Amino acid sequence: MALLVVGAVAFDSIRTPHGKVENVLGGAATYFSVAASRFAPVRVVAAVGEDFGEEQLRVFQDRGVDTTGLERVPGKTFRWSGEYLGDMNEARTLETHLNVFERFSPKIPSSYLDSEFLFLGNIDPVLQLHVRRQLPKARLAALDSMNYWIRGKLAELKKTLAEVDVLVINETEARMLSGNFNLKKAVEVMQKMGPRIVVIKRGEHGVTLFSDSGIFSAPAFPLDEVHDPTGAGDTFAGGFMGHLAKAGDLSDANLRRAVIYGSVMASYAVEEFGLARLLRLTPEEIEARYREFKNLTHFDA
Amino acid sequence: MALLVVGAVAFDSIRTPHGKVENVLGGAATYFSVAASRFAPVRVVAAVGEDFGEEQLRVFQDRGVDTTGLERVPGKTFRWSGEYLGDMNEARTLETHLNVFERFSPKIPSSYLDSEFLFLGNIDPVLQLHVRRQLPKARLAALDSMNYWIRGKLAELKKTLAEVDVLVINETEARMLSGNFNLKKAVEVMQKMGPRIVVIKRGEHGVTLFSDSGIFSAPAFPLDEVHDPTGAGDTFAGGFMGHLAKAGDLSDANLRRAVIYGSVMASYAVEEFGLARLLRLTPEEIEARYREFKNLTHFDA
Numbered sequence: 001m002a003l004l005v006v007g008a009v010a011f012d013s014i015r016t017p018h019g020k021v022e023n024v025l026g027g028a029a030t031y032f033s034v035a036a037s038r039f040a041p042v043r044v045v046a047a048v049g050e051d052f053g054e055e056q057l058r059v060f061q062d063r064g065v066d067t068t069g070l071e072r073v074p075g076k077t078f079r080w081s082g083e084y085l086g087d088m089n090e091a092r093t094l095e096t097h098l099n100v101f102e103r104f105s106p107k108i109p110s111s112y113l114d115s116e117f118l119f120l121g122n123i124d125p126v127l128q129l130h131v132r133r134q135l136p137k138a139r140l141a142a143l144d145s146m147n148y149w150i151r152g153k154l155a156e157l158k159k160t161l162a163e164v165d166v167l168v169i170n171e172t173e174a175r176m177l178s179g180n181f182n183l184k185k186a187v188e189v190m191q192k193m194g195p196r197i198v199v200i201k202r203g204e205h206g207v208t209l210f211s212d213s214g215i216f217s218a219p220a221f222p223l224d225e226v227h228d229p230t231g232a233g234d235t236f237a238g239g240f241m242g243h244l245a246k247a248g249d250l251s252d253a254n255l256r257r258a259v260i261y262g263s264v265m266a267s268y269a270v271e272e273f274g275l276a277r278l279l280r281l282t283p284e285e286i287e288a289r290y291r292e293f294k295n296l297t298h299f300d301a
Numbered sequence: 302m303a304l305l306v307v308g309a310v311a312f313d314s315i316r317t318p319h320g321k322v323e324n325v326l327g328g329a330a331t332y333f334s335v336a337a338s339r340f341a342p343v344r345v346v347a348a349v350g351e352d353f354g355e356e357q358l359r360v361f362q363d364r365g366v367d368t369t370g371l372e373r374v375p376g377k378t379f380r381w382s383g384e385y386l387g388d389m390n391e392a393r394t395l396e397t398h399l400n401v402f403e404r405f406s407p408k409i410p411s412s413y414l415d416s417e418f419l420f421l422g423n424i425d426p427v428l429q430l431h432v433r434r435q436l437p438k439a440r441l442a443a444l445d446s447m448n449y450w451i452r453g454k455l456a457e458l459k460k461t462l463a464e465v466d467v468l469v470i471n472e473t474e475a476r477m478l479s480g481n482f483n484l485k486k487a488v489e490v491m492q493k494m495g496p497r498i499v500v501i502k503r504g505e506h507g508v509t510l511f512s513d514s515g516i517f518s519a520p521a522f523p524l525d526e527v528h529d530p531t532g533a534g535d536t537f538a539g540g541f542m543g544h545l546a547k548a549g550d551l552s553d554a555n556l557r558r559a560v561i562y563g564s565v566m567a568s569y570a571v572e573e574f575g576l577a578r579l580l581r582l583t584p585e586e587i588e589a590r591y592r593e594f595k596n597l598t599h600f601d602a
Contacts, residue, residue: 205506217520256600299557
């Protein structure tokens, strides 16, 4: 089933203890699309500038991502630069140039309107709601957000949350949004805002899924080296939503599998800078790490 | 099989956002004994003062804990007071009075010398080694330590680590001891120091077990309220070692089960202040939460 993602496409400059890259293709919608397209047909809505060329376009098109909604506008593509220090759990933003993203107003091509799965990447909640309402019949609408919107546009964010099924959010931001330190209570508060499914991203500590059917907790995959955590959360979301859209199965058992596929994709993403590892990932590697996750968490009843 | 624990018995005064208690029985050896005695016969070695009375002794003896090695010496029992703020991941120590613990020199009763399982609680590594060497034939010797000894007695700690099979340690302290942020690398470094099995306690993020057979990651049990985290790590160690001593089975499958039993015990311990919840825990409750852990982590292959 078709999966629509709206969000940022960017050029990133990233420094970590393992090295640095300059102006590599990134952005939430990019990581999401590259990950999700391994599982289901993806349609992307984003704005890019005149510096977005054939090479970048091919990253999407080579994976069958529908780029009808990739709007090219005068000016430069969104640019972000940041660095990770120490345990690399959080990026320190060095520079942000919104460029064409500043006046981004997502336009949904008519050919996208039958998308059954929808992912509202981390953009202004007013725009997220605008997109959500153009796809009233989507079977599953999910949303990501961040501290910037929780602090600056809380009322708008709550209005948008009321109309989505799934919230995918970082642990720290869940606490901020809910005003609760305790994660179970934080999730109860957020579920009352709208989404019946809440997925808490905990970085190196994994992911916890809360739904009507209970709680499912998955660890992060233990890696020898995390080279670059950029895009890990969006890659997770891509694997998670991609797997759901592939099967169209929203059962608890399949939500759990989707969490693992999301975790598999994120675990590969951080092994190298930018999209590099994801772009040459094989189907066999995806399945192999899925099995490794099973071995990592299994114990006898 | 008999399980010997050496460590602190204390009176704790604890303040958390949920309330406070004064001078309640605590200490690593106490939490460990209470938890482990649900699974296997426990023998305790510790020093207590003249303020340690019948009521406290009964906590051990009612659970069949052998208190031959509980040495009563002139003076007061070790006292600790601390408070937990915010997310309660770390205690702020308000006062420490070592009292009789200051000159603690563990004496192993001859009736303990055939103990097959040994847990060296978090005390001076010189004393840990002294105990370890008195039980050369123990099938499994485990050790806990902390930042205080890593900073102050690193050479002694390394000497002790060379003679144990299992290291049970907090995530932060694992990084400190190994000089590595990356957990897999940290564990490799620590395994080279001696222990072939390393158990990383990650607080609200659960526990990760590293052994020859690979890695096993268990989440913490999601609770509505954590009332008092005091003793959670020692309770985990008690459940973990207790289960191993019960079955005497050191297979990977049984180590994994032991991690879950330890996590079950710790999850109950933090529900109420001090030992309160552990003391009235039923066998049915232990098994019920074990099954809940299965449901929390299970996904289809």
